[in-house]
Amino acid sequence: MxxxxxxxxxxxxxxxxxxxxxxxxxxxxxxxxxxxxxxxxxxxxxxxxxxxxxxxxxxxxxxxxxxxxxxxxxxxxxxxxxxxxxxxxxxxxxxxxxxxxxxxxxxxxxxxxxxxxxxxxxxxxxxxxxxxxxxxxxxxxxxxxxxxxxxxxxxxxxxxxxxxxxxxxxxxxxxxxxxxxxxxxxxxxxxxxxxxxxxxxxxxxxxxxxxxxxxxxxxxxxxxxxxxxHQRFKQRVVDTPEWGDAVFQGVYAPCRGLKNPGLSRLPDALARMSPDEFQAWEEGEMRRAMREGDIENGLLPGGQVAAALDDxxxxxxxxxxxxxxxxxxxxxxxxxxxxxxxxxxxxxxx
Known part of the structure; x- marks a missing residue:
């Protein structure tokens, strides 16, 4: 079998x-x-x-x-x-x-x-x-x-x-x-x-x-x-180009997401926040993208395969x-x- x-x-x-x-x-x-x-x-x-x-x-x-x-x-x-x-x-x-x-x-x-x-x-x-x-x-x-x-x-x-x-x-x-x-x-x-x-x-x-x-x-x-x-998040996945992803610090482990200006705020958040504060902030930034469609400032979890999608x-x-x-x-x-x-x-x- x-x-x-x-x-x-x-x-x-x-x-x-x-x-x-x-x-x-x-x-x-x-x-x-x-x-x-x-x-x-x-x-x-x-x-x-x-x-x-x-x-x-x-x-x-x-x-x-x-x-x-x-x-x-x-x-x-x-x-x-x-x-x-x-x-x-x-x-x-x-x-x-x-x-x-x-x-x-x-x-x-x-x-x-x-x-x-x-x-x-x-x-x-x-x-x-x-x-x-x-x-x-x-x-x-x-x-x-x-x-x-x-x-x-x-x-x-x-x-x-x-x-x-x-x-x-x-x-x-x-x-x-x-x-x-x-x-x-x-x-x-x-x-x-x-x-x-x-x-x-x-x-x-x-x-x-x-x-x-x-x-x-x-x-x-x-x-x-x-x-x-949110539709803007979903469309952003389809529009992701080759090399359009990056690995960044996550709550439990590293996290892979799509590149955007929001990623530039991660180093400062890690430096000034406690681990608990950072976890709450990171989840909030993911929710902002997923729920509100803020694909510029939120965090966009997504895999490398996004570059292969076109529909x-x-x-x-x-x-x-x-x-x-x-x-x-x-x-x-x-x-x-x-x-x-x-x-x-x-x-x-x-």
Missing amino acids: SAWQRYRDLTGIDYPIVQDGMGPQPTTVLAAAVSKAGGLGTVSSPSIVETSESSLRTRFRAAIEYVAEHTDRPFAVNVPVGRVETGELLLVSETCIDEAIAAKRDGGRVGSQLVALTTSAGYPGEFISRIQAAGLIHQAKVGSVRHALKARAAGTDVIIASGYEMGGHTHVNGVHTMVLAPQVIGRLDCPVLVSGGLCDGRGLAAMLAMGAAGIAMGTRFIATVEHEW MPTVAELVTRIVTEASSLLGLAGATAPELLAPHGAGVTH
Whole structure:
């Protein structure tokens, strides 16, 4: 059984396409659209610096319930993991993990459709067993072979190998996708998704041929009709030229975003603000771009693949295009494309 078939059986999705988490602004409308199209939509954590536990729980649960109300297909949630100096999980991380577990355990429509929790930006360690005990698939997003092995040894169900070219929070010691992916796929016995620099059927075909279970995309999904971020932000992604991205200091780790005048304010903010103040400022500047469309002064998380994008399709059009192209390429290469990409429950022999 192929890695994709194993992942399809785990999640119940139709196509090996996953939407990456993209906080701190919601991705609820987008997640519903991706799941409707046969992929795995993902609800992003609503904040990375929120200090009000009740507010965070309410906002996160509302986003989860929104997706369940707008599609009858499986979906996931993404929670960035951060820790204080003593090693304890940050309030925002623990609260969102707890709320996702509660949503799953409460059952009903939400409980049946919420199938996976993805952790990113750090090691969830002691929370993996709690996530799985609730009936959720645990997916760990990592940027190195050693971290992939560590997560798998702790019991993680699925690894997302994310290359350094990815947008948003990336890695201190960057390894690019085409170096990282084959190593992780070759060393692990669980399904491996690949993220970073992927946007089309060529990327999906390449990863499936490499033995991956599928691909995860963030930046490509920003530039879609349904994504609820501001139109100016989305168009800025499409208009990004080659070499139009940069890596800058982020809350949990370095962050890759699109170049703009707003980046020039980072050195001063880092110099005069405490770590907590900087985290709040950085999230606010990201929200300003995502929500208000201030693409000159806000911060614009985005990956290198933005330079390869030239349109803004609907999510359904994008997923269909990627799957069709990948099937054609794999067929030309002599692979069993129908078996790899047949929808869940379509009568494929396992």
